[in-house]
Amino acid sequence: MSTNNVLTEAINSASAERLRTTLLSICSQSVVAHSLACNQLLIPNEPSGEPEQSAPKRQRTENFRVRYATCVQCENEFDTLTNGPESCKWHDGELEIDENAITWDDWDEGSAGERHTDFNEKEFPEGFQWNCCDVQGDQLGKGCMKGPHKS
Ligand SMILES: [Zn+2]
Ligand SMILES: [Zn+2]
Numbered sequence: 001m002s003t004n005n006v007l008t009e010a011i012n013s014a015s016a017e018r019l020r021t022t023l024l025s026i027c028s029q030s031v032v033a034h035s036l037a038c039n040q041l042l043i044p045n046e047p048s049g050e051p052e053q054s055a056p057k058r059q060r061t062e063n064f065r066v067r068y069a070t071c072v073q074c075e076n077e078f079d080t081l082t083n084g085p086e087s088c089k090w091h092d093g094e095l096e097i098d099e100n101a102i103t104w105d106d107w108d109e110g111s112a113g114e115r116h117t118d119f120n121e122k123e124f125p126e127g128f129q130w131n132c133c134d135v136q137g138d139q140l141g142k143g144c145m146k147g148p149h150k151s
Helices: 003-013 016-029 031-041 057-061 118-123
Strands: 042-044 064-066 068-070 077-079 088-090 095-097 128-130 145-147
Antiparallel strands (some): 042 064, 095 128
16 A cells, blocks of 8 residues: 555544644645645635735735634535635524434333433434424425525
């Protein structure tokens, strides 16, 4: 196996936290890596409307903002460059137990525990229903609300 393959494997198997620490460390060790990371993760701020000459040169080059953010509505990462009026679909309500779902047919709260837990929402989304639109819990991507992603 070439070093490249091993590195790919290492990157794929590392935790997000490990990759974060690694990237920060690489950026602090190499000016090139730092500028590559800036190109990937930052975008220039929209012009503020003030004439460019009025800002000192050094300040202008620092006028960047974060490109990728996590949406508070759909909980996905999104690209602020391509974020449009219909990019995000989400639900405005809460998940409730769907009493008709087959998930709960053999569920005995005495032995299996409480039904409405965060774990079950993730593990058995089909056993829940959004109270905003009565859509099943496994249809997060088919949210009843539509708009731009919000960070
Ligand atoms: Zn909904
Ligand atoms: Zn979103």
